[in-house]
Amino acid sequence: MANPLTPAQAPQTSEKTKQPKPGKTARIHTVSQRIVEIVSDSGEGAQTAGQLFGSVCAKAGNGVWTVEIIPAEIEPPSRSRAGASGNRIRFSSQKTRNMGDKADVVVAFNDQVVYGRIDDEAMGPGTILIIDRKWRNHADENIRKAYIESLEDFEKRGYDVREVPIEAETLRFTENPQRGKNMWALGLLCALFSRDIEHARTQVRAKFKRKAKVKGRADAIIETNLKLLDSGYEFGLDFFDERYEIPAVPWKEPRVVMDGNAAIALGTVAAGIEVCSMYPITPATSATHYLAAMFHKAGGFIHQAEDEIAAIGFAIGASYAGKTPITITSGPGIALKTEFIGLAVMAEIPLVIVDVQRGGPATGLPTKVEQGDLLAALYGQPGDAPKVVMAASSIGECFHFVITARKIAESLRMPVIVLTDANLATGQSDFPLPQFDEDWLSPPIDQSPWEEGVSPYAWDPETGVSRRPIPGQPGGMHVLTGLAHDENSRVAYESKINQQGMRMRSRKVAAFASTLKPPKIYGDEEGDLLVVGWGATRGTIEEAVDRLRADDEKASAVHLRFLSPMEPGLKDIFSRFKKVITVEVNYSDDLDDPFINEENRRYGQLARLLRSQTLVDIDCWTRVPGKPLAPGLVEEALRKKLAVMKGEE
C-alpha cells in the first residue's frame, strides 16, 4: 500500500524548454503533498519568503510543517555552503507533522547554497532545482565557471534543473535585488503550486506593514513587493509546463498557523500570566519578541534581566507576590537557573519555565535542534527536586502547554518546566483555532485574611498539596526559606522534619501522576516493536511507523507528553511488545562502538529514564544531526532493528 505521505515521483519532463512561452497552458497535476525549500545567502530574505509561503499554503487549507534553514554563521560570506539560509515547507492534503525526506522543489539564489542543502541530504534525484541564472553572465570568470560546473554536477546528480532569471526580473522593479528576489521567488512558487495569489498578497502586505512601520515608508515598500510578487507569479504561469495542485484538507474546524515561539507567547497571554522575565538566548528569544510587541495591551510586563539567574529570581519574586510568571530560556539558561529552580521546589513557588532546547553542552549548536535537556530538566538540581516536566510535540501543544503548566504550577505550588526545541520554535504548523476558556486565566490574587491556625505549608498528608499565603494577606505572615523547614516555614534540621518535607514535595508529583491517563498507542496495542518518543519527533516517528505498518511490520509508537511524572501504564504497554526502543535527538553510544557493551552503554535520555523506571530492557536509536530527524532516516533505523530481531528469532 502506498503511503499517502511519501513524495510523489517527481514528474519527468523530457522537453527542457527554458524560455517562457507566453500564454501557454500548463498541465496541472493534483498531488497529495510537496516539500519545497527556498535557500539564499543569508540576508537575501529566503527565510521570509519561506515563512510567507508556509502561511499561504496553510491559508489554502493544506496541512503545513516548516523548518528554518539557518546558516552556521551570523554573517557568512556570500555564495558559501555554510551560508545557506532559508526555509523548508512541507504541505499536504493531510495533517502534516514533520519535515519529510527529500525536497521535491528547491529554489536557490545561487549554486553554492545548493551544496549546503546537498550536504544536509535535503535533495535527491528528481528534485526540481530552480536556480537564478544570473551567475552564467557574471563579471567574474571564476564565478561563471563555478556556476557552469555546479550545474553540470547537479544534472549528474539527477536534479531537474530549471534556470530562471530571478535577479534580472527583480531588477525591473527595484535597484536592490538583495531585497526583492525573495518576493519574486515567492510569486514563482505560488504559480508552480497554483496558490491563490490574493492570499500571498495579503501576507506580503501584512508582513511589510509590520516591518515598515518603524521606517514609515510602508506604502512604497508594500507596493514594490507586491509588484515583485505579481511578476514572479506571472512569470511562473508562463514558464512551467507542469504545475501542481495540492487540495486542501477538509478541516472540520477553523485553524491557525504560527511558529512555536509565537504559540508560547500566545499561550502566555491565554494563561493569564502577567510577568515574563527573561534574558535573551537563541532559539528562545523570538517568543519574547513577539510577546513584547503585544503583551502591554493585556497589561503584561516583560523584564529583560541582567542574566538568567536574575531572570528567574525576578520571576520567583513576582510569583511570591502573587503573580505566577513565566521565564523563557534555552539550555545554557537552564544551567544558570538551576539553583533557583531548586529554591522554587523547596519553598514551593509556582513558576512556568520554558526551555526551548538547542544543541549542547556549553554553547553547543545555538540555532539547531536537539533534545538534550531532558535529564537536566529532571535532575539538574543538587538534592531531590521533584517537579513537573512536560514536552510539547507540536506547535498547538506549545500554546496549550503553557496554559496547562501555569495551572499545574499553581495547584501543586511548584515549578513546571515545558520543553520545546529549535524546530518547534521557528517552524510553522497549523492547529485548531483555540477556543478561549475563562478557566485558562489565573484568578486574581487573593488578599483576603489568611485563615487563622492554618500554617503556610499545611501539607495535605494524602497529596502533599498546601495553599500559599501571599503578601498582603493579613495573618499569613511567614518567612519563605530555601532551608529545610517545617509546616510553619520554620527552619528545621531535625531528621524527621526533613524526611517529612521531602516526602510531601515528592507526594505532590505522585498525586498529580494519579490524575494522568496512560498514553495512547499509535498503531496496534501489541506487536514486535514499540517506538517511544517525546517532544517534536512525534510526527516523524509516527510517519516512520506508518511506513513500516504499510509493509505489514508489527510496529507501534507511544509519545510521552509528561516526563515527570511519567504517564502511567507504561510497563504494561511495554510488556505487549517484543522490543521497545526510544528515538531521540540526543547523544547515545551505539552498541557497535569501541568499548561499548550493554552494561556501559550511555543511552538516550528518555531511554535512561524508562529503563530505570520500568526495568524493561529498552533500546534506543538517537542521532544529533542538529536538525529534525527525517522520517526516512528513522524508518531505516527501525527496519534494521526489526531485521536484527527477526535474525535473532
Place this chain on the structure above:
Amino acid sequence: MYGLKLDWMETPEAPYYTLEDYTGPEARWCPGCGDFAVLTAAQRLCRDEQLAPEKTVFVSGIGCSSRFPHYMKTYGFHGLHGRALPVACGIRARRPDLNIFVATGDGDCCSIGSAHWIHAVRYNMRMVVMMFDNNVYGLTKNQTSPTSPEGLRTYTHPRGAPIEGMDPLQVSLAVRGVSFIAQTVDFNPQHLLATLTAAYHHPGFAFVRILQRCPHYTPRAFAPLQENPSMMSLLVHPDGIDGGESMTRLFPNRIEHDPSDLRGARVIAEAEQGIPVGLLYKNDSVPRYDHASASGLSATREDRVKLLEQQLDWFRI
C-alpha cells in the same frame, strides 16, 4: 437586607501596631553582633511608620545577616546566596502597595550578587536595602570578603588579604540611575534609625551601607571608629539625615554636604581620610523601573481576552 441601613456602623479603627507586632522568634546571632542593632532599628522603624505587617516584606540572601527576615513578624523571603535583589525587584514589579526591605551581606551583595547589585541600583525600584558590611564572610566562618581591607587575615588568606577591598559607596555612586546612598554604623542606634527612616521615605532604591561589627571574625574592623569617632565625618545638611542634636554631638567631625550633589558625594566617598556617615546622595526624580513594571496593572480580563482573540485572528487560516 431587611431594609436596614448599615452606615451607622462604626468602621473598625485601624489597629495600632506595637513593637511586638514586628518581633519574631529570638534572634540567634553571636553575642555582640551588630545585626541585633539593625534588627531593633528595623522593628522600630516599622512601628514608628505603622507599617502593616502583612504589607511588609523582608527579603534576604544567605549569610548571617540574611537570617534577618526570620526574626521579623512580617512577610519574609530568605532565598539564595547573592540573589536577594532580583527577588526583591520581582516582588516590587507588580506590587506598588508593599513595603520592601532587603537584608544582604557584603559577600552576598558585593561578591556573588554584584551583577544584581549594580543593576538593582540602575533599575531604581522602590525598596530599602540594608547592606551589612562586616568586611568578612561570617556564616561560612571567616573568609575574605570583597570589602575586606588589604592585609586582613582570614582563613582563606592567613597571611593577609592580598589586595585592597572595594568600596561599595564608590561603586554605587558610579552607577547611572543611583538615587539614594547612605552610610551608617550599627553602634549609633539613633543615626541608624534615622538613616533607615530616610531610606524608607525615599521614592526609589535606597541603598544603606551599614558598617557592622562582627565580634567573632573582625572585632577590630570598626572598633577604632567607636573608640575614636573623629575618624568619621558626619554629613550634615538640612536635606540630609537628621539624627537630632544628641546624636550629632557624638561626631566631632562634620562636613556640610548637599545630598543632591553627586560629584560632591563621589569626592566624599573617595576621600582617604574620614569615613563618611550620613546621606551621600539623594535624588527623588530619577526614573523608576517599578513605574514601568507596574504600568499594566489596571488592565482588565477583557483587555486580555480581546488581545488574545485579536492575535489568534491574525494567525487564522
